[in-house]
Amino acid sequence: MSIGMDKAPGVDELVPRFLAALSDEISVPLNIIYNRPLTEGEVPNDWRDANVSPIFKSGSRAMPGKYRPVSLTCVLCKVLESIIKDGLVDYLEGAGLICDTQHRFRKGRSCLSNPTGLVHNGCSLDIIYLDLAKAFDKVPHQRLLNKLKAYGVHGKLHAWIAQWLLGRRQRVCLQGERSQWRWVLSSTLQGSVLWHVLFLIFIDDLQDGIKNIVYKFADDTKVLAQVQSEAEQKSLKEDLDVFQYKDV
Numbered sequence: 001m002s003i004g005m006d007k008a009p010g011v012d013e014l015v016p017r018f019l020a021a022l023s024d025e026i027s028v029p030l031n032i033i034y035n036r037p038l039t040e041g042e043v044p045n046d047w048r049d050a051n052v053s054p055i056f057k058s059g060s061r062a063m064p065g066k067y068r069p070v071s072l073t074c075v076l077c078k079v080l081e082s083i084i085k086d087g088l089v090d091y092l093e094g095a096g097l098i099c100d101t102q103h104r105f106r107k108g109r110s111c112l113s114n115p116t117g118l119v120h121n122g123c124s125l126d127i128i129y130l131d132l133a134k135a136f137d138k139v140p141h142q143r144l145l146n147k148l149k150a151y152g153v154h155g156k157l158h159a160w161i162a163q164w165l166l167g168r169r170q171r172v173c174l175q176g177e178r179s180q181w182r183w184v185l186s187s188t189l190q191g192s193v194l195w196h197v198l199f200l201i202f203i204d205d206l207q208d209g210i211k212n213i214v215y216k217f218a219d220d221t222k223v224l225a226q227v228q229s230e231a232e233q234k235s236l237k238e239d240l241d242v243f244q245y246k247d248v
Contacts, residue, residue: 010074011049019075034080041159047077050170071191081193088197097151099204104218105196126227135219136199137187141165144202151201210239
């Protein structure tokens with residue numbers, strides 16, 4: 001497990017390079033600090049604070065919606081998150097709990113492994129592309145915690161993740177200016193270490209109830225169907241209706 005030396009600091013302003021230089025001196029105290037939260041299911045308050053850095057995507061720079069918010073959190077917390085993430089991923093992949101339709105944030109999978117197999121067989125396909133608006137920012141914390149339990153994440157680890165998610169604050173930092181603190185009521189916290197695996201768990205059952213082929217690349221979803229009859233056309237339309245009213 002390692003944290004990149006170029007990572008930006010969080011609210012505590014401790015940079016990874018400084019912590020790495022003191023690794024021999026702080027390893028024992030950190031072991032005590034990390035074991036206590038996991039044992040007691042508690043997270044220090046400053047580990048739940050974040051400086052939000054707005055990253056420009058495209059379009060007009062004057063439009064707030066054209067920026068992607070990235071949370072800059074405490075590096076010491078990210079180290080512990082990394083350890084937890086590795087254990088979670090090993091558990092989920094080893095137990096086959098992440099659906100094979102997902103091709104993002106998974107080892108050995110990418111946009112190249114997200115195929116349209118029927119095309120290679122010479123079939124004519126209808127492909128519908130779906131995208132969840134601000135999917136990472138709108139993940140409800142309590143629903144995510146319920147899904148974690150459904151996937152077998154219980155006990156002290158579940159309690160720690162609950163504490164890590166709930167009671168969070170963030171502020172926007174831009175050009176030396178800082179906004180007032182605001183409570184974080186949803187999201188998987190882009191910029192943290194755990195957000196990838198938590199989002200995969202949250203989005204994993206998106207294809208439930210869908211009859212045709214589904215491929216997911218994070219929140220980008222495509223539905224594939226051979227539409228050569230009225231029945232197949234109806235089947236695809238019914239799948240779209242299911243997606244429209246699905247409560248992820």
